[in-house]
Amino acid sequence: MISYLKGTFVNITPSATIVDIGGIGYEVNISLNTYSKIQNQEKGLLYTHVIIKEDAHLLYGFSDIQEKDIFLLLISVSGIGANTARLILSYMKPEEVSSAILHEDSKALERIKGIGKKTAERAVLELKDKIGKQHTDIVITPGKSTVSSVKQDALEALLALGINRQQAEQNLSKLLQAEPELALEDLIKKVLKEL
Known part of the structure; x- marks a missing residue:
């Protein structure tokens, strides 16, 4: 099992990065939360899970x-696979996921594309005691980019998360017309909320 990778970040996108370690590039799927923390770094460490x-x-x-x-x-919850878990962590911060589960707020999870009522309720039921033993404290630092590259990066991330291309493009265009200064992770989160 690979517990972490420490190396040079190559081609960081909102949904994946390549970590170069001694001339070997490992493609790593990431959430928006992770992206927001490593987007301006050349080197670093990522804790990993292999599926x-x-x-x-x-x-x-x-x-x-x-x-x-x-x-x-x-991913230990039936009905939540790795990509759905990554989508949840792109839509909500880890501490928001914990809070929703601890407060039995299955509606917060239901608002995420791909999470139905039964899956959300199952997640709350199965994870409430486990989450109660953990503590998360994460702060996201927004990044800045040009509108065109932000739109393209957001589109790539949404497609990697399983969102329909036409739907993603329409929502991105609409949001960027209204708020052209949106940071990438904020733009993606707003699109996810509208789907």
């Missing part, structure tokens, strides 16, 4: 151990 499927070996990376812990708890 092995019949047709692929997938690496998921996290900027801190708390986000990884929440991810592992989420």
Whole structure:
């Protein structure tokens, strides 16, 4: 098992990055929370979780151990796979996920694309006691970019999260017309809320 990767970040996008370690590039899937922390870094460490499927070996990376812990708890719930857990952590901060579960606020989870009422209620039921033992304290620092590159980066992230291209493009255009100064992670979160 690969517990973490420490190296040079290559081609950081809102949904993935490549970590170069001694000339070998590891493609790592990340959430918006992790992206917001590493987007301006050249080097760093990502805590990782490996998922092995019949047709692929997938690496998921996290900027801190708390986000990884929440991810592992989420994928332990029936009906929540790795991509859905990453989507949840792109839509909500780890401490917001913890708070929603601790306060039995399944509606907060239901607002996320791909999470139905039963899955949200199951997550609350199965994770409430486990989450109560964990503490998360994460602060997101927004980044700045040009409107065109922000739109393209946001589109790529939304597509990687399984959002329909046409729907994503329409919502991105509408939001950027209204608020052209939106930071990338804020733009993606607003699109996710409107879907």
